[in-house]
Every structure is written in C-alpha cells, then in structure tokens.
Amino acid sequence: MEDDDASATGTPSRPDNVGTYLIHRLQSLGVSHVFGVPGDYVLGFFKQLNDSELNLVTTCDELNAGYAADAYARIRGIGAVCVTYSVGGLKVVNATAQAYAEKSPLVVIAGAPGIKERIGNPLLHHKVRTFDTQRKVFAEVTIASTVLDDPSTACGEIDRVLSEALRVSRPVYIELPRDMTFAPVKLPDPAPVMREAASDQNALQSAVDEAVMTINSAEQPVVIAGVELHRFGLQDKLLAFIDKVRIPVAATILAKSVVGEYHPLYIGIYEGAMGFESVRNYVESSDCLIVLGAFMTDVNLGQYTAHIDQEKAIYVTSEQCSIRHLHYAHVRLHDFLDGLISAPLTPRTPHDLPRPRSMEPFLTKRGRKITVKRLFERLNWALEDNTVVIADVGDALFGGLDLITHRRTEFLSPGYYLSLGFAVPASIGAQLANPNLRPLVLVGDGAFQMTGIEVSTVARLGLNPIIVVLNNYGYATERPLEDGPFNDLQVWQYSLIPEIVGAGKGTVATTEDELNHALDAAQAYTKGFTIIEVQLDPHDSSPALQRLTEGLAKKIR
Amino acid sequence: MEDDDASATGTPSRPDNVGTYLIHRLQSLGVSHVFGVPGDYVLGFFKQLNDSELNLVTTCDELNAGYAADAYARIRGIGAVCVTYSVGGLKVVNATAQAYAEKSPLVVIAGAPGIKERIGNPLLHHKVRTFDTQRKVFAEVTIASTVLDDPSTACGEIDRVLSEALRVSRPVYIELPRDMTFAPVKLPDPAPVMREAASDQNALQSAVDEAVMTINSAEQPVVIAGVELHRFGLQDKLLAFIDKVRIPVAATILAKSVVGEYHPLYIGIYEGAMGFESVRNYVESSDCLIVLGAFMTDVNLGQYTAHIDQEKAIYVTSEQCSIRHLHYAHVRLHDFLDGLISAPLTPRTPHDLPRPRSMEPFLTKRGRKITVKRLFERLNWALEDNTVVIADVGDALFGGLDLITHRRTEFLSPGYYLSLGFAVPASIGAQLANPNLRPLVLVGDGAFQMTGIEVSTVARLGLNPIIVVLNNYGYATERPLEDGPFNDLQVWQYSLIPEIVGAGKGTVATTEDELNHALDAAQAYTKGFTIIEVQLDPHDSSPALQRLTEGLAKKIR
DSSP, X not given: OOOSOXXXXXXXXXXXXXXXXHHHHHHHTTOOEEEEOOOGGGHHHHHHHHHSSSEEEEOSSHHHHHHHHHHHHHHHSOEEEEEOTTTTGGGSHHHXXXXXXXXXXXXXXXXXXXXXXGTTOOBOTTOOSSTTHHHHHHHTXXXXXXXXXXXXXXXXXXXXXXXXXXXXXXXXXXXXXXXXXXXXXXXXXXXXXXXXXXOOHHHHHHHHHHHHHHHHTOSSEEXXXXXXXXXXXXXXXXXXXXXHHTOOEEEOSTTTTSSOTTOTTEEEEXXXXXXXHHHHHHHHTOSEEEEESOOOBTTTTTTTXXXXXXXXXXXXXXSOEEETTEEOTTOOHHHHHHHHHHSOOOOOOOOSOOOOOOOOOOOOXXXXXXXXXXXXXXXXXXXXXXXXEEEOSSHHHHHHTTSOOSSSSOEEOOTTTOXXXXXXXXXXXXXXXXXXXXXXXXXXXXXXHHHGGGHHHHHHHTOOOEEXXXXXXXXXXXXXXXXXXXXXXXXXXXXXHHHHHTOOXXXXXXXXXXXXXXXXXXXXXXXXXXEEEEEOOTTOOOHHHHHHHHHHHTTOO | OOOSOHHHHOOTXXXXXXXXXXXXXXXXXXXOEEEEOOOGGGHHHHHHHHHXXXXXXXXXXXXXXXXXXXXXXXXXXXEEEEEOTTTTGGGSHHHHHHHHHTTOOEXXXXXXXXXXXXXXXXXXXXXXXXXXXXXXXXXXXXXXXEEOOOHHHHHHHHHHHHHHHHHHTOOEEEEEETTTTTXXXXXXXXXXXXXXXXXXXXXXXXXXXXXXXXXXXXXXXXXXXXXXXXXXXXHHHHXXXXXXXXXXXXXXXXXXXXXXTTOTTEEEEOOGGGSOHHHHHHHHTOSEEXXXXXXXXXXXXXXXXXXOOGGXXXXXXXXXXXXXXXXXXTOOHHHHHHHXXXXXXXXXXXXXXXXXXXXXXXXXXXXXXXXXXXXXXXXXXXXXXXXXXXXXSSHHHHHHTTSOXXXXXXXXXXXXXXXXXXXXXXXXXXXXXXXXXXXXXXXXXXXXXXXXXXXXXXXXXXXXXEEEEEEOSBOXXXXXXXXXXXXBOOOOOGGGHHHHXXXXXXXXXXXXXXXXXXXXXXXXXXXXXXEEEEEOOTTOOOHHHHHHHHHHHTTOO
C-alpha cells in the first residue's frame, strides 16, 4: 500500500509517537514479526505496523495469532500479538494464560476506545461492563499490564512492562487507546536497560559454595534440566557446566530438547512412572539432584509418580534457590550457573548411563495397519537436523516424547498447560521465528478440529510444515478415564483441506507402507505444507499415555 | 454407552448430588441442550449430562459452544455451556462477554481441580496463576459467579446464580470442582422461586400516570422497541400496548424482529444516519419517544447520529425508568407495560407512516454480476415463515437490516458487541432451541474463516441451515477506514467444505442467475446444510455500511 502520509507514521529508527515507540522497542528486543487480526480500534496501529520494518502476520482467528506469537516467543525470546478491543483481546486470553503457565514472554497489544471517547461512559461497541474490563481480565493472566492513556508516561510504561516480560519470561498486556496511537512522545534518555536482575552477591557465593560441596561429596549427581534454561537462553551455560564436570542430565517433559538428545551425557526425560524405568531408576537412586529451571508440575512429575527428595536436591529456578532445606534469596539462575562453571568442581566419569533407545531400522510390511507405537518409530526416521517437532496435546505429545530430536530446542509443546489446538498455529510462529527450521507438527484429530484450519495462513505465507494428524476418531486421552459419545468426533477428510485453502498437499495413511511413502513425499516436497492423516485404532495409544491415563483415572471422581 | 452404575448418576427428577441438582435446575428452567467440549476436570459431569434427559452437544471448539449456547439462550430464555478448567473456560470468555454486553442469560459451567487436590497449591495441569484465576476472570464478564466448593451450600448457590441470570438476563459462572460433582446434597425445601422482581407500587403508579398524561397529550408518539422486550419475553405485552393505542413502533438494530416486520404499525429500524431517512424523520419529529428495553449503544444510535431528546422521552429498561428528567426507582419493565396496557390511553389513528419498502419482483439478467444491494434484494425472497436470519458482523449484518422478517425474533445478530464469527455456531444453538426454525446464516469471509468450520457439528447433528458466505476477499468493513494488506484474506474454496465434514452441499454464485438457482436449490434441499459462496466485489458494500463507515472513519485517529 502506498503511504501518502509518511510524516504521521515515523520509522522504527526515529520513533516520535506512542505507536512507533512501541514498535521501536519491540524491534530492538528482537521482534521481527507481529501476529494479529485487525479491528477498528486498532487500525491506526496496524497502519503503523504495516509501514514499519516489522512484518505483520494476520491469521484467521485471534486465538491462533496468540498461539503463533507464543511459539515465536519460545524461539526468539519474545513475541507479540496485536488485536482489537474485547472481541479480539478476549479471544487471546487462553493463549496468554498458556504463556503465563509455561513462562513464555508474550506481549499482548490491544487496541481500545480512545480516552476522549470514554468520557460520559457511553455504550461503545465491543464494550463489556466498563472500559476497564479487558485490562482487569488480563491482569489475572499476565505479569504486568498498562493502559497507555498518557503520552508523557507511555514510553516509560512500555519499557516497564516489556522489562517485566523479559525479566520473568511471562506475558504482559499493553492497551493502546486509539487516540493515543499517534500522540507525540519524547524519547527517554538514556535508553532503558532491559533484562536487569542482579543477584545478592553474598547469597550467591554462599549458595554456590554449598552446592559445590554437596556435588563434590555426592556419589551420583544428576541434573534435571527445566524449560527455564531455554526461556532465559541458558543452554550454553548448562552445557558448559555439565561438560566440565561430566554430570549426566535428564530433561522434564516441558523442557524436552533443552539439551540435544544425542548429547553423550543426556539420559532422557524424567517423568516418573510415565517414562522409561531406566531413567527413573537412575534419577531416583541419585544422592544429589541438581534441578535447574524446572517447574514441578503434575505432568512433569508423571502425575506425582516422580519422587524428588528435597533433602537431596539443589533446586534453582528464576523464582527460588534452595539447597536441601536451605533457601537463598535473590540468587539468579544465570549467576548460579556461572558460579558452578567457574567453581572447583571435581570432574567425574559417569558410567552405565541410561541412553535414549537406539533407532532400529523401520522395516515395513505392505498392508500392515499402523499402530501408535509404530507411527512414532517411523517418525523418528523423519527427523532431520532442521526439524522442529511441534506436538499438540494428547498422544501427539506423549508419543512424541519418545522421539529423539537432533539439536536443542527442537521440541515445542504446551506440556504443562495442555491446551488443545496449539500446534498448527504454533508452527507458523516457529518457522517465522527461525526460517531455518521446518516444523513437523503432530496433532490429534480433536486438536486439529479446533485450530487446524489455520493452515490457511500457512498457505498464504508459503510455509512448509509437515502436519501429521493422528486420527483416532475422538478424544482418545479421555476414553480410558470416562467414555461416552461426547468423546467422539465427526469424521473429516483432512487430506482435502489443502483444496480449501489453495495450497499444500494432503494424503492419507492407514498402513505402514502408506506412511512410509507419505513421509518420504512430504519431506521431498518443500514448496508448501503437507497434511498426512494417519488413521489409527480409536483405542490404540502410546505406552506413555497408557501409564498417564492410569494415573489420571483415579482422580476423576 | 451402557450405564453400569445407575446409583451414582441419579435422574433429573430426583437429583441427589451436586451435579444432578445442577442438571435438574437447568432442565426445570427450560434447558434441553447443553453445549460444550469435554476435558478431564469435567468428565464426571459430562457423564452425568450424558446419563440425564438433557442433550449434550459437543462442538469442535469451546468458543463455538459458547456462541451456540448464547444463541440458544436468546431463543429459549436460557442456555448453558459446559467446559473444562482454563483451557476450556478461558476460550469461552469472549462468548460470555458478548452475552453480558447483549443481555443473554448464558450459564457457563466449568470443571475444575477438586477441592482436595488444591491442598498445598500444587502445579496441576491447566492452572494459570492460582486456582482462583478462572473465577476472577469470569467475575469481570458475568453478573454472578460461584465455586461449588461445599455440598451443603451448593444447591443454594446454584439457585442464586441462576436466579440472577434470569433476573437481569446476563451470563453467570458456575465452577464445579471435580470432587464435588458426585457429592450428595439435600434438596432445598421449598423449591426456590426464580425471576422474582417486584416493583415499588407507588413509584410504578406514579410513573404510569405520568406516562399516560404525556402520551395522551402528545401529537405524534412513537415507540422505540429494544432487545430487552425479547429477552424478558415481553413481546406480547408490547403488542397489546401498541395495538390498543395504535402507536407506531420502530426497533433498534439489536432488536430487529422484536416486532413482526409486517405489523401494520411497524415503521422500520431507527438507527440515525445509517437507516432510512423516512424512519429517522418520523422518529426525530416525534414529540413523545417511548423507548422500551433499548440500549443506547453507538451502533444502535448509528454512531451517535441518532438524536433522542431526553425531554421528549419515556425511557424504561430493566435497569432504569425515566420520564423526561424524572427518574423512578424500582419500576420493572413488565409492570410498567402492564400499567400502560390497562391505563386510560386514548386510541389514535396514525397516518403517513414510513413503511418497510415493498419487495419488488427480483428480475435477473443472465450473467449479471451480483452486487451487495442485489444480493439482499434476492435474499428477501428467500425468507420463509420458518426462517431465522442469523447475521454475522459486517455487511452481513448491515445489509441484513434491510431484510423483512416474517414473524418476530427471527433475526439474531451480535449487533452491539460485534464479535466476528458468531453466526455459524449460533445457527446450531438456534435450530436446537426451536427445531421449527430453519436458519439463514449470513456471514462474511472474515467471520467464516474464524468459526465456519463448525459446520462439522451442523453436519453431525443433521441440521439444515442455509449458509450464505459474502465473499468480498477481506475485512470489507475496515477497508474504507484504513486499508492495507492486513485487510486481505486467503481465498478459500468455501463450497468444498461439505466434502471435508462429510455432509451438506456447497455451491458458488457470482451472477444473479447463479444466485437464484443456488438459493432455490438450497431451499429445496432440507436434509442438510448448504454453503453458498457469493463472490462480491471487494469494494462493494451495502448503503447502510457506507453510511456507517463514514461515521467511523472520523474516529480512528
């Protein structure tokens, strides 16, 4: 679109109004794409975004824009979604809640009625109860929020909430009344410092000393690596630490791929009764558990079948630092890791480590029906160095845990919040965040029916994920808990969806040889996306899911 | 599914636990269908619903279940949506907000972690910040909310919030921790009284007297009928009043079809500059405006181009009663109407009334491209006595205002909240609420791309709406305000969607003769739904929309 009013829009390098300052700050923090759906209360800002160096990515639905931005944030370190008032904003509440629960620094920008329009409290369209309703809702699911109702404080407010998003890696909310979008601002001087967070040096030294003593005197220390190592960009520090001391490392479910799964010290995912017995035994027989950046959620802990003894644990996250029963205040995770790296830790020679199972050749028999177990065995062979696995909730996730990703941060999933429908929209955010990645999307039929039509945007952008729909004709994770017709889904012809959206390819696989052929063809076709519908038995499931549902069934009533 | 544990489920007629009591109360208030998506925290209640006399209708996505239940509530007088904790609940926030804004008595039932599970504040899956996060969010968009955390108070709490939903016709929130679902209850005795709301008799008499004097002394009184007349079932009272005194009546946008549009005293929709000049002149030259149950929203008032002079107005809603500058407390709308009906009002003989334009024969020319204006002229001929028009946001709504519906309450639209994507899911709720109705769904391509795939559920239930997709290749209502690539949409083959979901028919119309044929065929095909994609010029729009966007364009910056 031609811009005939350049003076009003500014440029990212010289922001001169509220909207362009916000764009400038996002860009300086690493944002290159903003996801959203337009609406009249936010159209002025959409114009600014369109005129800026940022790429504006519109999706079919706001919730999906939220998921895409969340995935983008998990890879880029920050992501942004921009929507209109209420009818857009209230549709991204769930994505924002997910980002809160799983610590993703998602910036929600919502247009709103102008401050002057609000005088007299009129019934403007999209208003719910009061003009403040939306902000109050987001206050419950974000770590910081602001309404940019004053140009003289707007820059400071933008910097404050963005700093918070980065500091704790959680979502924030910025409301932009439309009459503030083009309001002139004076730039803050000096430019604000982001990500600042200093440790208490005495507490830090004390914690590191105690940790070193504990680790050095342990027989079999093991690291449990959590998702915060990824969120805060601490993976190199983790590797420096474990490589130096040669301590084996397990990951939580949510943190799968935080360490490359072929790393010689990587022993697998620790998930209590859900995981492999060898990993569980190794971890639970350890006399020194070094838990770094991990949330102790029910899912991560295999429905609390996992057993972490506090008296054997060094437990450091962005929110706490404890060693056995001792708590240290104001000790930052990154400083603690730096402390361990430079500390006099005795190198070890671990042996008899559990190792990810080696991949056996996938020998197919023509016409043999695919099982869930065999599907994932075959998918393992489809992983390439540039594959990012994006697993939706259900057996897509649980089966996917057995895949062995090649590098690190190549496995994305809402492994704690467990909201169905993340994966397809997330693939958009993931591939835009890192164009070198090619997503392998694993999604059940229930999740696909929620958001899978967002392949429309995949088509529009020319992205090329491989989307494997695990069609087991219903909510298979619920059938073992309580079955009924409410777990059944309408049968779709998933492979025809490319014809609806005008790009991509679709195919169906019911046998192992069809699966082989479909995956080979999808990998060879790089110009667009492929949907592979894999038809499964409704009562088949992965071993991990079988163990999980047994744990959950006891808790329904 | 066979029920091998009948004692645990109860029946609607003899509820003996929290879940079955809730079902019993819903049923006694007129609910026959509950919409939702299952999840592990709510599976026990889904089992109860499935075993009850209520029909459980699962949809692809929770938001759509919310829309369907909202539409159901608008027709039945109450509707219910049932979802799981957070990942389900937070997806229906937008539908709930819409119900709040537009006064629809929607009951949101959300499963949740058991009260016993919450001890020690563990990180259970789906949890956001605290176990109370979801309830706090819903407190902002409902009129009453409760967490059923105690069986001894659960029945009273259920009755309290359901009463509130009916009393003010707004949504309520009921959270059902899963360990409470089957907890035994003692039934309240006597059964609670719903819908109670008494007027102050002195204030009522005083208001009616003043109104009678004002009306009798007026030259040209006119009624503006609002949506509350529909919500509170007061349409018969309205007719009794206007038929007795023979006062002309206009409707607001949100209330379109509250009076049958062929009624001899009906003059059309009053919407300021957006509407027909004749209606506007008649209303604004009146010396006595009787505004009943109407919200004075920006859209209803044609972006405040409408002009209602308080000094000429009798203004009575569920929330206020004023006559000129006099305010009367505790005067109920239904009592006020009863008062008018029995009052000594002088019958009139109104003349020169604006009348809905008569329908001219639709003469097509083979190959002539369809315009928006001609589309709606043709759609008028497709309306039958059993048609309910469900208009999504955009030109589907604004163009749809010119349709002349046959009976009353046959036009549903989110005419104030204006959330895109309501219509297709709403058609499910509408047709289940009244199986005698056949929906004519008017939906733009932008709205259809959000929720149109929910025709999957239409297919599953064997419903037969006629779905007209107004394809103008983007967000056409925004183009005149601020255009850019962000208003463009991916081109879909809408007519192929029946092949995805396994039922229904699809067709494309670009010319008037194709439209003729498509509508005739759709009306003749009653076994399932039809999608008619109508291809329009991206810059074509209805006259009403042209006037609205002129009003809105001034407010963007």
